[in-house]
Structure formats: structure tokens, C-alpha cells
Amino acid sequence: MLKSKEVCQILELVRSYSVPIRDDRVWGLITWYVKALQNAIDMIWDNIEWRYSFPELVRKGKKLVVIRGLKVRIPIIPRDRAFKKRLREELMKDNPYAAHWVDAVIRTAYSIMENWRRRYLRGRARKVKPRIRRRFARCKTTLMKIDYQAKSIRITLKQGEYLSISWRSTWFEHRVRGWAVGEVIIFDDRVVIPFKSSKEIEVRRVIGWDSNELSLDGYEPSIGFIHVDLKPLQSMKILYERKKAIAQRKGRRELYEKYVRRERDREKDFINKLSAGLRMLFPNTIHVFEDLDKEDLVSRKKRRKKRRKRNARTPWRRIHRRMSEVALTASVDPRNTSRECPRCGYVVETQEGHVFECPRCGLKMNRHKVASINIRRRYLEGKRRRKRRAGMRGFPHSNEPEETMMVELWVGVTPSGRSPVIWIPMKRDPEGDEAKGRGLDIKQYQAR
Ligand SMILES: [Zn+2]
Secondary structure: OOOOOOEEEEEEEEEEEEEEOOOHHHHHHHHHHHHHHHHHHHHHHHOOEEEEEOOEEEEEOOEEEEEEOOOEEEEEOOOOHHHHHHHHHHHHOOOOOOHHHHHHHHHHHHHHHHHHHHHHHOOOOOOOOOOOOOOOEEOOHHHEEEEOOOOEEEEEEEOOEEEEEEOOOOOOHHHHOOOEEOOOEEOOOEEEEEEEEEEEEEEOEEEEEEEOOOEEEEEEOOOEEEEEEOHHHHHHHHHHHHHHHHHHHOOOHHHHHHHHHHHHHHHHHHHHHHHHHHHHHOOOEEEEEEOHHHHHHHOHHHHHHHHHHHOOOOOHHHHHHHHHHHOEEEEEOOOOOOOEOOOOOOEOOOOOOOEEEOOOOOOEEEHHHHHHHHHHHHHHHHHHHHOOOOOOOOOOOOOOHHHHOOEEEEEEEEEEOOEEEEEOOOOOOOOOOOOOEOOEOOOEEEOO
């Protein structure tokens, strides 16, 4: 539990809905937009500077720490005023629309390039210039006039020429009442409108989550340990891997594509249900995860090892992203989270197997549990450090983990018939009956 004085944090929610549009001018707009966007990307790409980045060592206390282990080439995206001016002038040459549309194009081009750069540095994208394959036009708020009373948006095409859309009498009208409209995206047949709302949430709990191959393992002192089973997701993915392999072997492209789509849908469904379930089960909570981006930056060599640990099958980034959309989340540096003793702070050199053993204080505990305690503590310590106060270890005041960590919650999403149903366990009631509610299933587990 946090101190009696509760902290409030703002949770930003975004919901996107689309409204159909039928307007002959849309096709022309999108055609110009996509062409201009590709031109902008081409220009940025041609002006990228490839800089060598050398191995870097930093002294931390008595130790030398490797920040980057290998010599790598890093793309630097041009951002100086002179370049941006040139880019804008070039795009303005062939622009029949309002000047703000060129700014919208430039911004989208930069965000695509930034995205590519991040993925490239993580080893997830190749050194290939991004190509625009979809027909769309992303607007800018300066091009939009929103009438919340009439529930309509007027988009400027050029001076005196507008596109009008409205979300009045739509099925989602009531779901976004009082929400703010963000930048719309125009497609040939529809406009996607993002609605935003900020909700103030009282933080009463902080849960540290360790993201593992087959499970998500959490810890919070008032709850104990939480074990989220991800095996159903794993077996679903294995099943589709097999199906895809068979389709590929038989050379059936269409069937293969169908499986790809289905797998994606089922994965999305699983992640949505998991996130919604965790939010429901743990309200007023900050969920702390490891920062996967930081992990990748540590070194490319190390990353391969880590990926083996996490398993490429489990879509961690998607799970973290979805969680951050529906609940308060935070991330911490993932280094050493499963190698540091949560009782005395000793860092063991190597850690093999499932059980953590501290040579200094003798603590014996499941490695995932150790990591979840450390992740939680790291977040709280970071907060405290920001307030210039001394840190403390992860255990509650009694310093006896065995007392507060007796119970382990089991949470999972299991397929039931055709549509997966979430089952979430809660603490067993004192009589020892397995309490059930809202299709939730309960299992209890004694911590060792
Ligand atoms: Zn220890």
C-alpha cells in the first residue's frame, strides 16, 4: 500500500471511431497527400546522416558499465531549420490545398521516419526507406473547426472550401460525450476521429510486473504475488504457426493470409481481454513494467539472450501498449531485475534456473517473483529519489516476505467455446471456498 495520502494521476483515454464519408474531393486530397508524404520521406531519407557509434563504457561507482557494446551505425534524421525550410518549399511547389496541409504532411513524414528509426535501432526494421502503401490523409488541428454542440467537424481543404463530417446520431455518440476531438485521419470512404478524455485516478496500489515467456508475474504487498497465465496465448500462436507452415508448404497463399489475419485477431482479442481484466481486478493501480526499449539499447549481443528468455512469441510490446491505453502504467530500467536480492540488495553474478538464491542473506525465492518485487521497488525508489529521499528495500515493514506473500493470485484468459472468456481469480475467502463471480475462476497457491 502507498502512504495514507493518496496520489492522483491523470489517465488519458483515447477512443477512435469512424464515420463514413462520400465526397468526390476526398480522392484528390488523399492522392496528393500520399504523393507529398512519400516525397517528404524521400527527402528526409536522402539527408540522413549515418554516424558511427562506438562502444561506450561508463564508470558507475567502482564498476565499469558497458552502455553500448558494439560499433553500430546510427541514422541521424535531419531536423535543422534550413532543411525543414527547404522541405516545406519543395512541397509547397505542388500544393493545391491550404498551406497547413503541407505541415500536416511534414509532421506525418517525421513521425514515420522516427518510427522506422526506433525499429531499426532495435533490429526490427531493415535499412530500407519506408514506403507509403495505404491511402490516407492525416489532418492537423489547425485545419479543423470543431463544433461540440452540433457534434460536427469542418475540415479546411483550401480557402473557402471545406469537408464536413458529423458524429451526431452515431452509435458511439454517447460513449464520447464530453471528450475532446483529436486529429482525424481521412480515408477514401471514411474518417477516423480520435476522442480523448483525461480521467483523474486515485493511486492506491503499485504493482510490479515481470514479463516472462509464459506468464506475467506481479507483486503488491497487500495482494501478494499475482500469476497471470499466458499459456493459452502461447498455444494459440503455436497452433497458427503450424497452420501457416502447412499452408505455405502447399503454396496456398490465400489460406496463409487468412491464418495470419486470424492469428492477429485472436491475439488482439486476448490482449484486450487480459488488459480489461487486469484493470477490473486491480482498480486504482499503477502497473509497472520493464522498459523494453531500454533493454534493447543495452547491447545487441545481450538482446539476443534476453529475447530468448522472453520468447519472441509473446507480444510484450503490444501487451504493454494496450495496458497503457486502459490503465495507469509506468516503466523501469530492466537491468538486473532478476539478479538482485529483494531482501538485502546483493546482486548475484549469474542466475540460472527458476530459483533465486542469495549467497549473502540466504533468501530463496522464485526468480520471477524476485523480479516483480524489484520492478515495483525500482519504480517507488525512482519516485523517492526524485523527492530527494533515501530509498528502501522492496519488502514491507515487517521485513518478513514469507508473511505478506503467502497468497498467490492466478489470473488467466482461457478460450471458452468460440469466444475467449476472461477468468480472474480473487483471494480465496476465509472458509476456503473458491469464490466465483462474473465468470471468474479462482485458484489459490501457497508461496514457497
Ligand atoms: Zn540477500
